[in-house]
Amino acid sequence: GNSVTQMEGPVTLSEEAFLTINCTYTATGYPSLFWYVQYPGEGLQLLLKATKADDKGSNKGFEATYRKETTSFHLEKGSVQVSDSAVYFCALTLTGFQKLVFGTGTRLLVSP
């Protein structure tokens, strides 16, 4: 089956620290991969995406590279801010299908 596994949170960092949130996937075909972010009290927003192997998605200082050989799509940011505190969801979808498969989410807490 298709599934996404994320590291458990919460991840607690100080401002300006380096962030990595791990995400690995299992898929029967060739998925597109996504990171969504949910700020407190809000719905999910697409943060970045990658549609084929070795693609790098980037947005707002966040990056993730689609690694087919390790079936991974880890989220990174060089210097986090307090405003990055949120829940981050890794997700995949398969070509020809409309459904997203989500990981369980990782809460990030950034302190000043």
Place this chain on the structure above:
Amino acid sequence: DVKVTQSSRYLVKRTGEKVFLECVQDMDHENMFWYRQDPGLGLRLIYFSYDVKMKEKGDIPEGYSVSREKKERFSLILESASTNQTSMYLCASSTPGQHTYEQYFGPGTRLTVT
């Protein structure tokens, strides 16, 4: 900008009541989705719809039904609410394009069933 709106941010209902959650999108998207979000479980798909009057079961459809009479509106119905349906409910929409299938989410409805 795509906008997905949900009828209520917070809702409190009693066990056994019939509950309607409404979702409207303004971008003429073909696809609409209902999820529930619970701590430690992430998002789980309840139902989705590819077109008007079309619906498909997701991963956890039991206890729910849906209605899509107009393209822009997708309703989730709890026929007889139970306490285990207390959750955050998220609506989303998308349109197929260039293999991305991005989904746009509403702000969510936090439902409490007492």
